Amino acid sequence: MLYSLNVKNLALINEQEVEFEEGLNILSGETGAGKSVIIGSVNLALGAKADSSMIRTGAEYALIELAFGIKNKKQLEILKELDIPVEEDGTLVLQRKIMESRSVCKANGETVSAKQLRELSNVLINIHGQNDHQELLHKKKHLEILDDYTGDELTKLKEKCHDAYAEWKAVLKELEDTNIDEREREREKDLARFEFEEIDEAMPEVGEDEKLESRYKKMVNSRKIAEAANIAANITGAGDSEDNAADAIGRAVRELTSVASYDDKLEELLDELSNIDNLLSDFRHSLSSYLSDLEFDEEDFRTTEDRLNILNHLKDKYGGSIEAVLSYRDEKEAEIRKLEDFESYRDSLFRNEKEKKDRLLKLCEEMSKIRRESAKKLAEELKKALIDLNFIDVIFEIAVESDEEKVSANGYDEAVFMISTNPGEAIRPLDQVASGGELSRIMLAIKTVVAKKDDIDTLIFDEIDAGISGHTAWKVSEKLGMLSCDHQIICITHLPQIAAMADAHYEIKKSTHEEGGKERTITQITKLSEENRVYELSRMLGGAEVTDSVLENAKEMMKQAKSVKKR
Template sequence: MLYSLHVKNLALINEQEVEFKNGLNIMSGETGAGKSVIIGSVNLALGAKADSGMIRTGAEYALIELSFGITDETQQKSLKELDIPVDEDGTLILQRKIMEGRSVCKANGETVSARQLRELSNILINIHGQNDNQELLHKKKHLEILDDFSGEELSKLKDECADAYKEWKDILKSLEETNLDERERERQKDLASFEFNEINEADPQIGEDENLENKYKRMVNSRKIAEAAGIAAEATGAGESNESAADAIGRAVRELSLVSSYDEKADELLSQLSDIDNLLSDFRHAISSYISELEFDAEDFAQTEDRLNVINHLKDKYGGSIEAVLKYRDEKEEELSKLEDLGAYREKLISDEKKYHEKVLLLCTKISDLRKKNADILSELLRKALVDLNFIDVRFEIEVRPDEEKISAIGFDDVEFMISTNPGEKIRPLDQVASGGELSRIMLAIKTVVADKDEIDTLIFDEIDAGISGQTAWKVSEKLGLLAKEHQIICITHLPQIAAMADNHYEIAKGTHKEDGQERTVTRIRMLGEDERVSELARMLGGAQITDSTLENAREMMRQADDVKNNIR
């Protein structure tokens, strides 16, 4: 669940922290007080696109921090798969700092990407905004809702179908590529043959380019190397010089050997000098051999240079490395094999295409059958939920229409929600019938039904009450109260019927305070006590004029809500 929200320097919020509790958390306030900023800040903390214009005027950055308690094992496993660190007690703190031109996201102090935060939002929290209602008018959303309800069994079938569909499409692409006339086939065959032979005749070996580069570099710089090696040889006694390091060390060894028996220290020094003499002797032999290796003729140099040019030409033309060149050669060999016996290759592709097409069709049929089965179950659950939300004579069906001409990676079904809200009315597509207020209730019904199947603890509703009032508002209130029995609900509302059902009620208000010597507008959030709840409900009921009767009406509304909660919980 969501423990707390901390916001600093965001829009009209200077700095606020809100602690949320279990049950139904209601937020209310005057229009323009900043209710939308609260939902917006949660979205930002979960990776939504950030704009530096959101930063409070005069501040260098905005900061949003969410604190969660993760107790569900499935959620903990999902977080682990995303490499999101969670404390041993299940605490997860998400933080996002928004600055000019960039933002920094952290999870329990470790930097994470905005992409990871967005994936987290599907695990930790479900946010329903006013725009979500309009999504119900699109059949794509109907398919998504049904598939989510259908669960793991359908998900596995869809994964299997996606793999088979990709194989099928790849085969179709290969078939299209082999649909050549004789002239084009000969042209492609000649080109593939030329490229294969060019590489094959050169026969490049892995590592050959590095060896050639080193050899060529040594040859080109052989004069400089020989001069330096010669001087080193002369100085160490490998040349013809009469005065060398070897002669000097030899004399030193002879002199110390004459006196080494008189003193242990002199003997130790003699031993060290003897080691140097041996090392120098080894060096003289090595450098003499090295100098002889530097000798090469013009023909050897020309052959090395020519071979290096061939290898570099192949690398430039076919991939940048010998490994890439050899891979290209193998591809051309395979292509030649196909082109030389194109008929047999096409026959195999046609056979494979038929096999995978049948496999995809079979999987699509299984997916469709499972969708139809779950559509019947979900339709009845939603119908009952809609009756609870004051759709008295509602009929609700989910139509699943298979079409073999519309095969895709997720099946071949067209899914559509159908509804009739009045007796005698023909059942019709949702987008032809539902009003704005009805869409709100239908979405709440969906959330209620689906919430029982997922592991998400926290649900946020931004003005789920749009377009409703009176008795219907009470029905929505009761449904939210029931949903809050098993989930943490955070709901922004302007209806007193819904606010009366609150387990915890927060007021969002706009005011002013002095900042840097001038008056600044700020949004504040605070939890209301019992008497303050009565006053806020009275404001929602009666507007600016709050009378004794309005206050009593508010108290009566809260008593009715308590009776409902006692019955449903």
């Protein structure tokens, strides 16, 4: 559940912290008080697109912080897969700092990406915005809701279907590419043969270019190498110079040898010098051998240079390495075989396409069967939920329509929500019948039913009560109260019937105060006491002033709500 929301320097909020409770949390206030900022701040903390214009005027940054308590094992597993750190007691603190040119996101103090936060939003909170119920006018949303309700069995099939569809489309693309005339095919074959033969005749070997580069580099710089090596040879005694290190060390060895027997220390020094003499002797032999190998003729140089040019040309043309060149040659060889036996190749593609499509359609058929079975169950549950929401004589069905010509990665089904809200009226698609208020209640019914199947603890409703009033508002209030028995609900509302059902009630209002010598407007959120709840309900009930009769009405409404919650 969501423990708390902390907002600083965001829009009209200076600094505000709200601690939420289990059950039904109600947010209310006058129009324009800033209720939408609260939902917006939650969305921002969960990775929604941020804009520097959201930062409160005069502030350097805006800060939003959400603190969650996570007990659900499946949620914890998903967070681990997303590499999101969670405390041992299940505490997760998400923080987003929005600055002029960038924003920084953190989870329990560790930096995370906005993408990770967005993925989290589908795990921790389900947010229903003011206009989300309008999505019910689109058939695509109906199938999405049905699939969410159906669950894991369908999800696994959808993954297989997605892969099968991609494979089928790939074969179709290959077939489409074969729709060329004879002349074009001959041109492609000639080009493929030319490129294959150009590489094959050169017979490049993996690693050959590196060896030649090293050898070529040595040849190009041979004069400098020879000069330096000869100087070193003369100095060390490998050359013709009489004044060299080898002779000098030899004389030193002879001198120490003549007196070494007089002192043990001299014996040790003589051993060290003899080792140096031996090492220098080995070095002279190695250097002499190197100098003899350094010699080469011009023909050898040209041969090396020409071969390097051929290899570099092939790498430039067909890939950045010999491995890539050889791989390209193999591709061209396969292409030549394909073009030489073109009809056979096309026949194999047709067979492959049929196999891929048959497999895809079989998966679609399995998905369709599961959807139809699930649609009956969902329709029954939604009908019960709608009756609870004052759709007394409602008929509700979900039609699953299949069309092989419309196959996609999601199968070949369309789901259509069908409804009749009045006796004697024919059942028709939802978008042809439902009003705005009815759509709000239908969406609440859907959220209520689907919430039983998912692992999300916290549901946020931004004015789910749009377009309803009177007895229907009480029914919506009761439904939210029932839903809050198993979930934490945070609900923004204008209706006193819904507010009366609250387990915790927060008032959002604007006020002004002096800041930097100027009057500034701020939005404040206050948790209401039992007494203040009565006054807020009285305000929501309407009227120019709060009279004793309005107060009594508010108290009666709260008493009635408590009675409903006990039931």
